[in-house]
Amino acid sequence: MAQFHLEMKVNGKAIALDIDPGLRLLDVLRDILHLTGTKEGCGEGECGACSVILDDELVDSCLILAPQAYGREVITIEGLALNGELDPYQQAFLEVGAVQCGYCTPGMILAARVLLNHKPKPSQQEIARAISGNLCRCTGYAKIVQGVEIAASIKETKEGVSRA
Amino acid sequence: MPDLSEYYQPQSLTAALELLAKSNGKLIPLAGGTDIVPAMGKGELKANGLVDLSKLSEIRRISMDDSEIKIGSLTTFAQIETSPLIQAKASLLADAAAAVGSPQIRTTGTIGGNIANASPAADTVTALVTLDAQARLDSIKGSRRVLVSELLCGVGKTNIHPQEIITEITFKIPSTGSKTGFIKLGRRKALAIARMNLAIIVTLDNGKISFARVGLGAVGPNPRRYPVLENSLVGQSPSESLIDEFAIEAEREVTRVLGSRPSAIYKCEAVKGIARDLLKKMFSDSGQGVV
16 A cells, blocks of 8 residues: 655644555545544535635635645644634624534535635625535525624725724 | 545656656546545546646646637636636636536636546536637647547547546637626526536627527536537527527427437426527627626
């Protein structure tokens, strides 16, 4: 069996490990790095529960092999809260009740983050499109869309404060 | 999990081609991975080893020279969907790329992979065959250019040799005054595999259609052009009745191709709907999709 020397950044930390190259990025995150906030749902790119941010883009970590992340930067849900303080997305989702069973939440929040990085004030339609690769079987999506809108306004206020 | 006995991540195209040449068909090139990775996981695809192309940034770009657009085979659907050049000069391809899977699949999946995977429903392939796009294939021995339509030879089958990689897709920009469009019918808006997709290019000269290209996907084993439908548009002026005649013609063609297959009843009816919707959008004066 082949071995692959993987180097990547995960949540800001440089990681180097020898792995079986047949492992998906999802397997390395969950089983080796124990970042179990990233979920496995369908395992074929339908549900988005395994979404992570790879170099500023949202990807399904079940659809790529870990070696494909070589030299790149991965952000998982664990990379969001700084020093125990929730980030605006997590705050907003909690505030509005956009979380029910919670299984889709990490992927949803990362999808929202990628969207707001490109578009600080998205329309409801743009939000819906941004989370179209993430399935939620509990909320009916209304609260999630609302959560993203609130996150956008929290971010705007925070950035306004930090600029002032 | 696939048990891979070999895994390579070459830093240059030449190195990748050398690996494939030496491997005697044992190594499979890995582009975005969105099709291959789950297929290996389920055991549907057995691979001895992989040549991971992810570091070949030299074939991940979009450019234009004179009258031709060139797209590196590793260009992702998201890059194509958001490219101002593709949006302006070949909006049918931007729309097709935007119709693929989900945002996550579009940031990962590649146009070269979409061709090589040879799915009957491949969204960008329907747009590419309609554009008469060519694929450039490279091997250690040299390169060749083949029409994308001629590269495909059945469900999941292509004429790509085991030592070759698709490196580039090229097509002529539709002539000035052309309108182009793409429509997909899925079971739902996001993530659906196309039940059918349709791409059209028409060039208008003094109010009459002087040139037409029509491609349909998820009808035959691979997306392809339908000359009968193209001929039904040429020489005509855009009108409500032309839209109706075209829809009926499309139904007749799909009926002919599908024969008595179980999906025929649904698809023959459905093609009329997407044909009407797309032509209506293209004939309206919105300026959308005008080259």
